[in-house]
Amino acid sequence: MRIECTLRLLPRAAKEVGVLHRSMLMAALIMAAVVMAAPARAADAARGRSLAQAHCAGCHVIAPHMRNEVADSPPFMVIARKYGFDASVIAHVIAGPHPKMNFSPRGADAADLAAYIAALPH
Numbered sequence: 001m002r003i004e005c006t007l008r009l010l011p012r013a014a015k016e017v018g019v020l021h022r023s024m025l026m027a028a029l030i031m032a033a034v035v036m037a038a039p040a041r042a043a044d045a046a047r048g049r050s051l052a053q054a055h056c057a058g059c060h061v062i063a064p065h066m067r068n069e070v071a072d073s074p075p076f077m078v079i080a081r082k083y084g085f086d087a088s089v090i091a092h093v094i095a096g097p098h099p100k101m102n103f104s105p106r107g108a109d110a111a112d113l114a115a116y117i118a119a120l121p122h
């Protein structure tokens, strides 16, 4: 009788352990997702400026005192104004397709470039 009872309870106990494990796994996954979604670092406008000098200045006017080199590249001041000096919007645009360029800065590079562009004089 007692054995029978234990045997009958066992599957349920096993199921509960399974549920517990699953919910712990879910919690771990959610925490990992939250950690990954949080910005790993603050955007660095000074680094963005040197990235811009190295990779963008060939086509774009990247600072107010510069002269335009390539006529169809909008100056960074124009880009900043167009996107309301909003660094997150600008980072999005930078990371998106950019047909006349053979690369799209992503992640920290896009964020730093956007921080630099958004900090240009209004």
Ligand code: HEC
Binding pocket: 051, 052, 055, 056, 057, 058, 059, 060, 072, 073, 074, 079, 082, 093, 094, 098, 099, 100, 101, 105, 113
């Ligand atoms: C080879 C020349 C070239 C280089 C290098 C270049 N761009 Fe551009 N970029 C252009 C041209 C031309 C346009 C306008 C046409 C277009 O959107 O493709 C443009 C457009 C953009 C736009 C979109 C502006 C808008 O109105 O939406 C952004 C943002 C931008 N560039 C950022 C950058 C950044 C940041 C870099 C450096 C990492 C860079 N570009 C390097 C030529 C260049």
